[in-house]
Amino acid sequence: MSWLYLASIVTSMVCMGLVDHRWRLFLFDRPRVALAAVAVGFALFLAWDLVAIEIEVYSKGASPAMSGVDVAPHLPLEELFFITFLCYITGVLHGLFTRLLAHRATRREAVR
Numbered sequence: 001m002s003w004l005y006l007a008s009i010v011t012s013m014v015c016m017g018l019v020d021h022r023w024r025l026f027l028f029d030r031p032r033v034a035l036a037a038v039a040v041g042f043a044l045f046l047a048w049d050l051v052a053i054e055i056e057v058y059s060k061g062a063s064p065a066m067s068g069v070d071v072a073p074h075l076p077l078e079e080l081f082f083i084t085f086l087c088y089i090t091g092v093l094h095g096l097f098t099r100l101l102a103h104r105a106t107r108r109e110a111v112r
Contacts (some may be wrong), residue, residue: 002066006067006077006078012087026091029095038091041086045083049075049083051076060074060076066078
């Protein structure tokens with residue numbers, strides 16, 4: 001039993017949080033909207049996972065890097081953190097690209 005995979009996900013989430021905090025891209029820009037978006041995304045992805053497990057499309061693999069803690073059959077603890085990270089990084093990237101495209105449009109207008 002190892003906690004390496006979970007530690008990697010949590011470390012990645014903390015690093016993404018630092019980037020978000022520095023440039024206020026998602027959670028640190030509009031916290032209520034961000035938390036709602038992450039919660040909705042989390043619920044949808046968790047439902048998707050549960051359906052996939054139920055119809056036997058998905059099953060938990062064996063890895064020495066995983067904790068071995070299951071929150072449900074074939075649903076490891078790490079999956080909950082991964083889903084959260086997936087939703088969070090999507091929001092941060094959306095904020096980043098929205099800002100970059102707005103900056104690019106502003107620069108184009110200034111050139112005209």
